Amino acid sequence: MTKTCMMLFTCAFLSCGNQEAKQTTAAVDTPSTGIGTNTSDFHADSAYRYVEKQVSFGLRVPNTAAHKACADYLVSELKRFGAKLYVQEARLTAYDGTQLQAFNIIGSYNPELPKRILLFAHWDSRPFADHDHDPKNHHTPIDGADDGASGVGVLLEIARQLQIKDPGIGIDIIFFDAEDYGTPAFETRYVPDSWCLGSQFWGKNPHVPNYKADFGILLDMVGAKNATFYKESTSMKYAAPIVEKVWSTARALGYGKYFIHATGGAITDDHEYVIKGRNIPCIDIINYDPETPVGFGHYWHTVKDNMDNIDPATLKAVGQTVLEVIYTY
Ligand code: AHN
Ligand code: ZN
Numbered sequence: 001m002t003k004t005c006m007m008l009f010t011c012a013f014l015s016c017g018n019q020e021a022k023q024t025t026a027a028v029d030t031p032s033t034g035i036g037t038n039t040s041d042f043h044a045d046s047a048y049r050y051v052e053k054q055v056s057f058g059l060r061v062p063n064t065a066a067h068k069a070c071a072d073y074l075v076s077e078l079k080r081f082g083a084k085l086y087v088q089e090a091r092l093t094a095y096d097g098t099q100l101q102a103f104n105i106i107g108s109y110n111p112e113l114p115k116r117i118l119l120f121a122h123w124d125s126r127p128f129a130d131h132d133h134d135p136k137n138h139h140t141p142i143d144g145a146d147d148g149a150s151g152v153g154v155l156l157e158i159a160r161q162l163q164i165k166d167p168g169i170g171i172d173i174i175f176f177d178a179e180d181y182g183t184p185a186f187e188t189r190y191v192p193d194s195w196c197l198g199s200q201f202w203g204k205n206p207h208v209p210n211y212k213a214d215f216g217i218l219l220d221m222v223g224a225k226n227a228t229f230y231k232e233s234t235s236m237k238y239a240a241p242i243v244e245k246v247w248s249t250a251r252a253l254g255y256g257k258y259f260i261h262a263t264g265g266a267i268t269d270d271h272e273y274v275i276k277g278r279n280i281p282c283i284d285i286i287n288y289d290p291e292t293p294v295g296f297g298h299y300w301h302t303v304k305d306n307m308d309n310i311d312p313a314t315l316k317a318v319g320q321t322v323l324e325v326i327y328t329y
Contacts, residue, residue, distance in 0.1 A: 203277020230264025
């Protein structure tokens with residue numbers, strides 16, 4: 001764990017403790033009007049197959065053949081589901097100076113409408129299992145079934161649903177590249193802003209000039225069995241009403257065991273750069289485990305982040321909740 005990350009999580013746990021104490025006496029969220037009127041049905045088995053397919057390409061690490069093959073697959077799927085496609089190609093510099101050939105893949109629905117929601121996830125996978133309990137694995141790339149592929153899988157199924165039923169508002173789906181090439185734990189020098197390179201680039205160079213959305217939702221690690229999503233602190237700082245809307249929708253749909261009514265730590269993630277770069281309020285739905293020292297699942301950045309870890313029930317909870325938010329907005 002890096003020093004910066006450690007500091008983040010120390011604060012996180014302090015605030016988390018307070019929030020949990022409050023939580024026991026907090027009132028149940030009241031569902032916003034319209035919940036239950038959405039008739040779309042998120043197919044978790046389809047989302048699961050999209051996750052599996054990404055993993056089947058191999059390690060989606062920039063500058064590899066598997067990475068390029070997966071990019072082509074994601075473009076073709078978004079096209080198949082009727083989105084207008086933009087592919088942003090960028091040369092990005094990693095923490096160690098490596099030049100990364102990166103692709104941000106963007107699919108838009110109703111691109112002419114001013115009322116829009118931005119949905120995003122990262123599609124690259126981490127080149128090192130630097131948090132594996134076995135140091136021999138620290139330089140081994142990970143499958144990233146949850147860390148990367150799960151969010152993209154959910155968004156592909158959402159894209160399929162958007163084609164079936166027009167939401168009547170604009171939706172942009174962005175698959176960001178090079179999120180997970182951040183300074184590894186085995187590196188002695190922590191390089192700031194080394195995570196989220198694709199979203200940093202897009203924040204400065206949006207796919208359309210002056211791009212704007214009403215709000216954004218990031219899906220990061222949304223497929224693990226028994227995942228828990230806490231109200232992430234940066235999301236609360238910049239987009240508290242969106243957090244409340246999403247969490248109360250999830251609860252109304254019966255997914256309260258996943259969407260926990262308590263605050264979690266501040267996490268450096270793609271939403272931060274979309275907030276800063278485009279001034280769009282964004283939230284991060286991310287599996288957070290206050291019981292582990294790193295704050296994430298036990299499999300996080302280990303070789304165990306594979307398909308065994310993915311549960312369609314979790315994909316369903318997240319996908320159905322986001323669809324409900326879209327169709328009732
Ligand atoms: C840090 O570890 C600083 N942020 C976590 C962002 C991340 C990595 N999400 C998935 N992988
Ligand atoms: Zn990661």
